Amino acid sequence: MIQMTAEAAEATRTEPVVQMSGVSVSFPGVKALQSVGLTLRPGEVHALMGENGAGKSTLIKALTGVYSIDEGTIIVGGEPRTFHSPAESQAAGISTVYQEVNLCTNLTVAENMLLGREPRSFGRIDTRAMNRRAGETLTRLGLDIDPKSQLGTHPIAIQQLVAIARAVDIDAELLILDEPTSSLDADEVAKLFEVMRTLRAEGVAIVFVSHFLEQVFAISDRMTVLRNGQFVGEYLTAETTQLQLVQAMIGRELETLEKIEQAAEEHTVKTQGAPLMEVIDLGRKGSVESVDLQLFEGEVIGIAGLLGSGRTELARLLFGADTPDHGDMRMRSKGTKLRTPRQAIDHKIAFSSENRRSEGVIADLSIADNMVLAMQASRGWLRPIPARTKDRLVRKYIEALDIRPADPNALMRNLSGGNQQKVLLARWLITEPELLILDEPTRGIDIGAKAQIQQLVADLSKDGMSVVFISAELEEVLRLSDRLVVMRDRRKIDERANEDVTVSDVLEIIAGEVRNDA
Amino acid sequence: MTTVISPPESPAGSPAPRASRGFTFPTRFLPVIATIALFIAMFGVGSFRYEGFSSPQTLLSVLVDNSHLIVLAVGMTFVILTGGIDLSVGSVVALSTMIAAETLRAGWAAPLVIVTVLLTGSVLGLLMGLVIHYFEIQPFIVTLAGMFLARGLCYVISLESIPIKNETFTSFASGTIEIGDYFITPSVIVALVVLVIAAVVLHMTRFGRTVYAVGGSEQSALLMGLAVARTKVGVYVISGFCSALAGLLFSIYTLSGYNLGAVGMELDAIAAVVIGGTLLTGGSGLVLGSAVGVLVLGLIQSFISFDGTLSSWWTKITIGVLLLVFVLIQRLFTRRTT
Ligand SMILES: Nc1ncnc2c1ncn2[C@@H]1O[C@H](COP(=O)(O)OP(=O)(O)OP(=O)(O)O)[C@@H](O)[C@H]1O
Ligand SMILES: [Mg+2]
Numbered sequence: 134m135i136q137m138t139a140e141a142a143e144a145t146r147t148e149p150v151v152q153m154s155g156v157s158v159s160f161p162g163v164k165a166l167q168s169v170g171l172t173l174r175p176g177e178v179h180a181l182m183g184e185n186g187a188g189k190s191t192l193i194k195a196l197t198g199v200y201s202i203d204e205g206t207i208i209v210g211g212e213p214r215t216f217h218s219p220a221e222s223q224a225a226g227i228s229t230v231y232q233e234v235n236l237c238t239n240l241t242v243a244e245n246m247l248l249g250r251e252p253r254s255f256g257r258i259d260t261r262a263m264n265r266r267a268g269e270t271l272t273r274l275g276l277d278i279d280p281k282s283q284l285g286t287h288p289i290a291i292q293q294l295v296a297i298a299r300a301v302d303i304d305a306e307l308l309i310l311d312e313p314t315s316s317l318d319a320d321e322v323a324k325l326f327e328v329m330r331t332l333r334a335e336g337v338a339i340v341f342v343s344h345f346l347e348q349v350f351a352i353s354d355r356m357t358v359l360r361n362g363q364f365v366g367e368y369l370t371a372e373t374t375q376l377q378l379v380q381a382m383i384g385r386e387l388e389t390l391e392k393i394e395q396a397a398e399e400h401t402v403k404t405q406g407a408p409l410m411e412v413i414d415l416g417r418k419g420s421v422e423s424v425d426l427q428l429f430e431g432e433v434i435g436i437a438g439l440l441g442s443g444r445t446e447l448a449r450l451l452f453g454a455d456t457p458d459h460g461d462m463r464m465r466s467k468g469t470k471l472r473t474p475r476q477a478i479d480h481k482i483a484f485s486s487e488n489r490r491s492e493g494v495i496a497d498l499s500i501a502d503n504m505v506l507a508m509q510a511s512r513g514w515l516r517p518i519p520a521r522t523k524d525r526l527v528r529k530y531i532e533a534l535d536i537r538p539a540d541p542n543a544l545m546r547n548l549s550g551g552n553q554q555k556v557l558l559a560r561w562l563i564t565e566p567e568l569l570i571l572d573e574p575t576r577g578i579d580i581g582a583k584a585q586i587q588q589l590v591a592d593l594s595k596d597g598m599s600v601v602f603i604s605a606e607l608e609e610v611l612r613l614s615d616r617l618v619v620m621r622d623r624r625k626i627d628e629r630a631n632e633d634v635t636v637s638d639v640l641e642i643i644a645g646e647v648r649n650d651a
Numbered sequence: 652m653t654t655v656i657s658p659p660e661s662p663a664g665s666p667a668p669r670a671s672r673g674f675t676f677p678t679r680f681l682p683v684i685a686t687i688a689l690f691i692a693m694f695g696v697g698s699f700r701y702e703g704f705s706s707p708q709t710l711l712s713v714l715v716d717n718s719h720l721i722v723l724a725v726g727m728t729f730v731i732l733t734g735g736i737d738l739s740v741g742s743v744v745a746l747s748t749m750i751a752a753e754t755l756r757a758g759w760a761a762p763l764v765i766v767t768v769l770l771t772g773s774v775l776g777l778l779m780g781l782v783i784h785y786f787e788i789q790p791f792i793v794t795l796a797g798m799f800l801a802r803g804l805c806y807v808i809s810l811e812s813i814p815i816k817n818e819t820f821t822s823f824a825s826g827t828i829e830i831g832d833y834f835i836t837p838s839v840i841v842a843l844v845v846l847v848i849a850a851v852v853l854h855m856t857r858f859g860r861t862v863y864a865v866g867g868s869e870q871s872a873l874l875m876g877l878a879v880a881r882t883k884v885g886v887y888v889i890s891g892f893c894s895a896l897a898g899l900l901f902s903i904y905t906l907s908g909y910n911l912g913a914v915g916m917e918l919d920a921i922a923a924v925v926i927g928g929t930l931l932t933g934g935s936g937l938v939l940g941s942a943v944g945v946l947v948l949g950l951i952q953s954f955i956s957f958d959g960t961l962s963s964w965w966t967k968i969t970i971g972v973l974l975l976v977f978v979l980i981q982r983l984f985t986r987r988t989t
Contacts, residue, residue, distance in 0.1 A: 199873075199874070218873070218876070219873060219874050219875070219876045220876040220877065220878060222876075223876035224876075229874070231874050233870075235868075235870065235871040235874040235875060236868075236871055236875070237863070237864045237867030237868050237871050237872065237934065238867060238868070239863065239866065239867035239934035239935050240860075240863055240864060240867060244860060244863075244864075248860060248861070248864055248872075248875055248877060249857065249861070249875060249876060249877045249878075251857055251860065253857075256856070257851075257855040257856070258854075258855050258856065258857065258860065283679075299875075
């Protein structure tokens with residue numbers, strides 16, 4: 134940074150780092166942005182808000198040169214600029230974490246963090262210096278990750294943190310974070326916010342996108358709201374309530390949301406008769422230790438626990454995605470062994486995984502084709518789904534999950550991140566299983582759609598489907614589940630009926646274990 | 652995807668570590684180590700079965716006979732690491748021998764000939780790279796076209812084979828470098844120098860890192876602001892250059908330009924790269940592996956010649972089996988990650 138006088142510093146402070154005005158971007162058949170403006174000031178966290186498909190990611194990519202704009206102006210540092218590639222915008226001091234985690238799993242953590250900016254001596258990459266520098270940045274973020282380890286060996290949350298670390302390490306005037314917190318737990322979010330505050334104090338402008346309203350209100354100074362590719366308004370966070378924000382985002386009343394909350398909160402005890410699934414002493418070395426669990430028909434079991442507590446691992450065991458080392462499993466009182474997901478699907482179990490985006494998006498197929506994939510697989514490839522049935526089901530779920538565009542033939546690659554998530558969720562819902570395992574089903578999904586998904590889960594369980602519901606958001610778990618299982622350190626530490634359990638109760642259960650351990 | 656070992660299991664009760672430590676070294680080198688082990692095992696079996704096989708000269712002769720293939724495999728490794736493929740290399744080798752032989756016959760000076768050949772190969776690579784990147788056409792198709800084009804050009808130059816009588820070339824061909832009681836040729840030195848330079852470029856330069864990044868995920872590399880276009884085109888230029896250089900070595904080896912020569916050599920190069928542990932999907936592998944892969948192929952040939960009773964078709968059969976085995980091994984490695 135160049136040394137400057139206080140007055141000069143004050144003057145630059147008021148001048149925006151980036152000013153976009155009248156920006157329009159269109160894709161064949163879609164006007165993704167229509168005359169949108171965005172002003173980013175130094176030393177401010179600016180939240181970019183809007184529903185799934187509102188155009189947030191498109192606006193970011195229009196700025197950083199991934200997409201070219203049809204009209205409008207972009208002023209960076211006082212000069213009109215048009216970037217033709219992410220490399221150019223990065224060179225101009227804009228550092229970006231895109232919504233799709235954009236790293237190379239075949240390289241190490243350090244290499245990923247410093248790709249393109251590796252420290253060199255005599256033209257050669259200085260690997261030792263590179264690892265050291267990466268290590269320092271990771272430590273600054275409070276992360277205990279070995280910089281020399283291969284990125285692909287880490288879970289998605291760590292990869293997301295590494296992507297953030299990479300962006301933070303670039304000496305940027307503008308830091309853009311497109312849904313950086315979607316797979317992070319509360320602790321990690323807190324650390325990220327700390328770093329963001331430090332950078333803000335240093336005068337960096339930050340763009341923050343998230344569907345978690347609490348986070349937005351906790352960190353942002355200003356917000357720009359988009360709806361259907363149009364600019365709705367710019368607001369000061371301190372002068373805006375959550376209600377006003379949500380109304381600006383969805384442009385309709387909140388009644389729908391409230392109705393759903395009521396519907397979902399009627400928990401009933403359904404532990405009569407033989408359980409649909411029962412596992413005894415089920416475990417796998419290094420993943421989950423001996424778990425006993427009973428699942429009854431029409432019951433929603435919520436699994437709570439911190440990241441890495443074994444909640445995802447348990448789901449994978451129940452689905453046969455990992456093979457247990459020990460323990461028994463019974464389906465409708467019959468001994469069953471699930472060694473592959475295929476067998477689980479034959480037993481009418483469906484599993485929507487937390488990384489469904491990287492595991493499941495087939496970008497060049499349509500929404501409809503992506504949706505019926507699991508259903509087709511379970512029928513066998515020789516029995517095609519009748520066109521009429523397929524059409525009906527696809528339309529039903531497009532409507533139920535409010536997928537946009539609501540066109541069954543739209544290509545998956547052209548959908549916004551959140552809408553892709555919804556299609557993948559529909560892929561499993563459409564198989565109409567007896568047991569549905571949902572790992573982070575509402576990740577990256579806007580509040581309106583979140584409520585719709587919660588409603589759908591509640592409805593399905595009323596119709597007799599059993600659901601295992603895993604989410605980092607405790608409120609959501611508590612709202613939906615009839616019974617609650619708490620995991621910690623890869624063990625089940627508590628199970629109770631979800632009657633008047635509060636978020637702080639759950640946190641205490643988790644924390645209590647910590648104290649006992651110590 | 653690459654080969655990955657699952658993190659060490661945590662002792663029961665304690666929280667599993669979120670980060671696995673210190674496992675990158677063996678993982679990345681594992682396929683190469685497997686190839687080296689295979690090579691040593693083959694050498695052991697040969698020494699046991701055939702008299703005289705155990706002489707270091709057997710190994711050195713493998714190098715002598717295959718120096719051009721090493722150069723070719725090095726270039727191919729760059730391309731495959733980005734997830735591409737270059738089918739044109741065999742034809743470019745043939746074309747290079749033809750250009751060299753024809754221009755030498757026309758009385759050009761040897762250095763000028765060498766520069767011309769290397770330039771031609773590089774420009775061909777550049778053109779293919781540009782088409783692949785900017786028109787977004789599969790490398791398979793573009794380099795297939797390049798293969799036909801280069802082969803066709805051979806016939807434009809001459810319909811029959813042209814002997815090389817130039818002094819520089821012949822003296823280079825008959826030159827040997829003594830190592831104790833054994834010898835290698837200058838071509839071997841050229842191949843080894845190319846190998847070392849390639850390793851340095853791949854592992855110690857930003858270009859090299861970008862090659863791996865593009866192979867890992869081109870989309871990510873682009874969003875990270877890396878020079879994807881330059882890198883993708885660059886690897887085809889390198890492959891073109893290496894093919895031309897291999898062509899020069901080959902013309903010295905055979906002392907002729909032959910338009911039907913080097914047929915199928917691109918497949919030998921690809922086989923060597925794959926046996927050397929490089930993933931065809933890109934992003935993982937080492938040039939050293941490709942060189943050892945060439946040696947493995949060469950050693951199979953030594954087996955055939957030492958045995959005397961085996962038909963040379965056994966070479967093809969063995970290469971086929973080996974290739975399959977190595978691809979299966981790689982498959983198993985990548986399975987473990989998911
Ligand atoms: N490459 C593309 N081709 C065609 N349409 C596209 C393309 N990228 C985005 N769109 C469309 O543009 C609109 C805006 O998408 P965008 O990704 O910006 O949404 P978003 O606000 O980031 O949503 P989310 O919260 O789900 O990430 C959507 O309707 C989407 O379908
Ligand atoms: Mg988005």
